[in-house]
Amino acid sequence: MPLPPLDPAAQAHSDRLRQLIHAVIADAGGAIPFSRFMELALYAPGLGYYSAGSTKFGRAGDFVTAPELGSLFAECVAEALAPPLRTVGEGAVFLEIGGGSGAFAEAAILHLDALGAMPARYAILEPSADLRERQRERLRERLPEALNARVEWLDRPLGEEEWSGVLFANEVIDALPTPRFVIRGGEVREEGVASAGDGFRVVEVPADALMEAAVRHVERDLGVPFADGYRSELLPQLPYWIQAVMGRMQSGAMLFIDYGHPRREYYAPTRDRGTLRAFHRHHVVDDVFARVGLQDITASVDFTALAEAGTGAGFEFAGYNSQAAFLIGNGLQQRLEAQEARASNDTARFALRRQVQQLTLPSAMGERFQAMGFERGVPFEAAFLGGDLSFRL
Numbered sequence: 518m519p520l521p522p523l524d525p526a527a528q529a530h531s532d533r534l535r536q537l538i539h540a541v542i543a544d545a546g547g548a549i550p551f552s553r554f555m556e557l558a559l560y561a562p563g564l565g566y567y568s569a570g571s572t573k574f575g576r577a578g579d580f581v582t583a584p585e586l587g588s589l590f591a592e593c594v595a596e597a598l599a600p601p602l603r604t605v606g607e608g609a610v611f612l613e614i615g616g617g618s619g620a621f622a623e624a625a626i627l628h629l630d631a632l633g634a635m636p637a638r639y640a641i642l643e644p645s646a647d648l649r650e651r652q653r654e655r656l657r658e659r660l661p662e663a664l665n666a667r668v669e670w671l672d673r674p675l676g677e678e679e680w681s682g683v684l685f686a687n688e689v690i691d692a693l694p695t696p697r698f699v700i701r702g703g704e705v706r707e708e709g710v711a712s713a714g715d716g717f718r719v720v721e722v723p724a725d726a727l728m729e730a731a732v733r734h735v736e737r738d739l740g741v742p743f744a745d746g747y748r749s750e751l752l753p754q755l756p757y758w759i760q761a762v763m764g765r766m767q768s769g770a771m772l773f774i775d776y777g778h779p780r781r782e783y784y785a786p787t788r789d790r791g792t793l794r795a796f797h798r799h800h801v802v803d804d805v806f807a808r809v810g811l812q813d814i815t816a817s818v819d820f821t822a823l824a825e826a827g828t829g830a831g832f833e834f835a836g837y838n839s840q841a842a843f844l845i846g847n848g849l850q851q852r853l854e855a856q857e858a859r860a861s862n863d864t865a866r867f868a869l870r871r872q873v874q875q876l877t878l879p880s881a882m883g884e885r886f887q888a889m890g891f892e893r894g895v896p897f898e899a900a901f902l903g904g905d906l907s908f909r910l
């Protein structure tokens with residue numbers, strides 16, 4: 518199916534962002550790392566994909582995330598996170614990273630409240646001012662005042678403040694600006710972006726020491742060097758990002774859900790062009806330089822790297838599931854039955870069944886999306902009893 522044409526306002530918006538990126542490239546002497554290009558394309562203030570006002574989420578946007586399908590996903594996550602919240606007790610904080618449209622927060626808060634596990638503070642760390650505003654509006658309209666009053670927004674991590682509770686991120690790590698590497702004559706090179714007329718082209722620059730060390734670490738772990746010309750993504754900054762978002766968390770649980778693979782599959786010899794792709798109006802777009810600012814750019818998550826980063830930050834590994842196993846292990850059937858009992862007609866019941874299929878079928882989100890958890894001084898392993906994937910890490 519061909520992509521729909523851009524309207525003139527969208528085209529003008531994209532042109533402004535392209536000009537900004539061309540100026541940044543010129544200031545940098547002709548090339549910027551790919552991660553810097555991705556950062557500008559997604560997060561340049563007022564112009565980047567996540568910073569500006571396009572619809573993005575849901576059927577009218579570019580992609581559908583699990584919380585956008587309905588409230589079953591958020592209710593199961595709330596079921597999983599209620600025990601650690603109860604163990605932390607009074608003063609617990611729920612820290613949601615990257616709140617999207619606010620759909621997750623709305624459903625999770627209502628269900629945590631129903632479970633008697635809603636903490637006094639629900640903080641949403643959201644770098645996009647536009648999304649913060651949309652989340653605020655949605656929760657103000659849809660939550661009872663007493664619950665809405667417990668929600669706060671952060672534009673940066675909690676910093677030096679000591680806190681305990683739970684940290685949750687769905688489809689956030691895939692949106693972190695990622696560097697790309699390529700192997701040339703046994704050397705690690707980093708991909709950069711240069712201007713090419715109105716558009717952009719890939720150039721190669723020497724990798725810095727952090728990137729080189731991170732690629733060599735992956736090769737050692739895999740037991741074989743990458744073949745010449747092998748190209749992929751790698752997030753050397755992931756451990757620092759985890760430590761930044763957790764801040765001075767004393768005790769609690771962390772849960773990450775995203776699409777990705779264990780390292781051995783991520784860096785399989787056949788996946789020699791990486792996992793980077795773009796989304797526009799529900800189409801997968803291979804050209805990440807097209808429609809700058811109007812399409813999402815994303816790379817899959819290396820779950821082995823996430824396990825290393827979480828345990829490196831001083832947490833115990835709690836478990837690793839497919840999304841399907843995680844949701845089923847955290848009450849999906851019971852949540853479905855509860856919602857079906859309240860559904861007013863067959864159309865609503867059919868929609869609920871369809872939601873379950875999209876969340877769990879291997880051909881939809883069930884296997885491609887995976888959940889990984891960490892704990893510190895709280896019980897969280899029980900949330901992963903639905904099916905263990907950790908032998909693949």
Ligand SMILES: C[S@@+](CC[C@H](N)C(=O)[O-])C[C@H]1O[C@@H](n2cnc3c(N)ncnc32)[C@H](O)[C@@H]1O
Nearest residue numbers: 567582614615616617642644645687688689692
């Ligand atoms: C693909 S959306 C997912 C939104 C939501 N979690 C969902 O599942 O619908 C990515 C979200 O992460 C946010 N984000 C991106 N980089 C971030 C960062 N460094 N820290 C926190 N949030 C970030 C984006 O602004 C956006 O809200």
